[in-house]
Amino acid sequence: MIRTLYANGCSFTEGKELEEEDPELRLAGQSKDILTQTQVRAYRNKKAWPSHLGRLLDVETVINAGRSGGSNARAVRMTYDYVCSYLAAGGSAEELLVCIGFTDLVRTERFTSMPGVDVRSDAPFDDGWSLMKTNLSTKKHGADRSGLKVNRFYYRYLFTEEQATVTYVQQVLNMQFFLSSLGVRFHFHDALATNAEPVNRFSLITQHLINFVKPGAHRSVHSAGKNEMAYKDGHTFEEWLVRSGAPRASAQHPLSEAHQQWARLLHSELLESEII
Template sequence: MTYGAELVDDRDPDPELRNYREKNAWPGRIGEFLDADRVVNDAVISGSNDRIVRTTIDWLAAHREAAEDGQLLVVVGWSGAMRREFYVDGAFRQVIPYQPQQHPDVQQLTDLYRKFAWHDRECGARLLTQILSLQAFLQQCRIPYLFFDAIEGSFDSIGRGGLAESAGVEMVDRSRFYGFGAADGSMADVLRASGTGWKGRHPAEDGHEAWAHKLAAYVAAGQLLRRPAAASAAPPTGPAFGRRRAFRPANRDFLYP
């Protein structure tokens, strides 16, 4: 959803196709709308939230000067909670429980994970921990940021894990999490209802543009480019959500790569 999958042939190494994808995926478009000097799209196909937390912290640690100067806006589209990252055979591998893997060792690991360790409780708890951990890191570094859900609502995933009423949910800064708690508020849900085009399982160019418009407008309206206060001085904002919210059942056939 963030990488820009299917905008071009994802397997083609042609740099012109890569440039086209990076320009027309929503990160490139929001960069235009916000008049950014540079856009870094660090997404990969089938990326997990494990990877998002790891690579975001790694990237910011390597670019501390820009972070300290307040020259960055970090935008994170959270992935599916069931996805995982494991280090296998010298590389980080992305795992989706129901999708086949080319590497035999990763396939064996996927089979074992799906059979013994894949559970809504674990997925929801891990996702909430990841959201709060990255939120705290960005606030501590005073880096402007915006979160949203790319595939399905984080609040739904957390709720399926039985954590809707946990204290951690109340700590999510909703002013910097676009659509948190909204029914059908993920990028995929919104664009499916918008009438914009799709290329296979992913948005076409007009969908990426529409989503970038929504995020850019939210950034401008909320003045999110201002550097946030330190985490200790930034209490959560936004209304609490109803305790009786109904959650949609898990869709095990949700096949975004």
């Protein structure tokens, strides 16, 4: 029996823009007031797909650690932290389900300070870590001038798409092997329709890795023949959202009806794959 659902990902997991449905919060998404930010996060947590999936699974606890702009590096780091802490505290591996919505592989993060030194009030679990992405901004992601400068330098001089692509596939396998070794059940999907093209374009350096993705573990990775797996288009949250015609917010994030439908879809796949 699953008692705890742990979810991580980007804005599609956090539930960004869901507050547009609430008359009192619809203009509060960009507020810097701590109390308002807390209210927005609580509302998003209540309406985002992890909460709906948790109800379908009848779990006791749902942890939604998603964050707008969050990277796969962040999801992997935080999943390690949570699962290890959960098990160290006596939690049962059999009672935990981990669901990760992987995001754009070009994103990453950097360590900036020890916890408690540089606290972000809207995401206290990210203390000491800063987002890195090609469109990093002060308004959307809280980046300061120094952070923006470092970010520009990284993407101009250090970043390569080949490395990011290999790293992404390794991150998927990293989580798969880690959770499998501990007996923790899991299910992965991609939130954004951005990774298929580079994964397939750089297949010469990713295919031998993709072949080790467990069937049913990641909804974008499918059997493509005997002992061969392939990353296929059309299976991300974003692509499903466009095809489904489910309501979207002003910046095209899914609204609550879409989150509910996505949760039902994930639940059916968890059953079909005998993960639950």
